[in-house]
Amino acid sequence: MPWWAQTLIGVTAALLLVWLALIAALLIAKPEKGLLREALRLLPDVLRLLRRLAGDRDLPRGVRVRLTLLLVYLAIPIDLIPDFIPVLGYADDAIIVTAVLRSVVRRAGLDAVRAHWPGTDDGFAAVCRLAGLTTPAPPSAT
Missing domain, CATH: 1.20.5 (Single alpha-helices involved in coiled-coils or other helix-helix interfaces)
Structure with missing residues (x-):
C-alpha cells in the first residue's frame, strides 16, 4: 500500500x-438544559458581539483571527455533532464559543468585550456566567 x-x-x-x-x-x-436554553436565548447578541470584536482593529490580530474563524465555523452547516441530535447538537457550538470567548478575554480583556456587548447588562452577566468569567460591576449611571 x-x-x-x-x-x-x-x-x-x-x-x-x-x-x-x-x-x-x-x-x-x-450540559444543563437551563444553561443551554439561556445560551440559545442570548445567541443573537453573542453573534453581534463576535462580529464587532472581529472587526475591532484595536484588538490583537490573533484575537481577530480566532473570532473570524469561529464565525466561519458557526456559519458552515457542517458541525462536529449534527444539530438534530437533542441537546448535544447545540452543545458543541456552545462549548466552542465559550472556549473562544475565554481566550479573547484572556488576551483582550473583559473591558473590551464589555465595550462591544450589544445587549443588556443582565445579558452580559449571563454570558459571563456561561463562559465562567468574572463579571465586573455594571457601569454606574451618574
Whole structure:
C-alpha cells in the first residue's frame, strides 16, 4: 500500500477517534438544559458581539483571527455533532464559543468585550456566567 494511502487512513482514523471522544465527553458532561436554553436565548447578541470584536482593529490580530474563524465555523452547516441530535447538537457550538470567548478575554480583556456587548447588562452577566468569567460591576449611571 502506498505511503499516502496509509497516511490518509491514519488521519481519517485519528479524526474519527477524536470525534467519538468528543461525543463521549459531551454525553458524560451533559450540559444543563437551563444553561443551554439561556445560551440559545442570548445567541443573537453573542453573534453581534463576535462580529464587532472581529472587526475591532484595536484588538490583537490573533484575537481577530480566532473570532473570524469561529464565525466561519458557526456559519458552515457542517458541525462536529449534527444539530438534530437533542441537546448535544447545540452543545458543541456552545462549548466552542465559550472556549473562544475565554481566550479573547484572556488576551483582550473583559473591558473590551464589555465595550462591544450589544445587549443588556443582565445579558452580559449571563454570558459571563456561561463562559465562567468574572463579571465586573455594571457601569454606574451618574
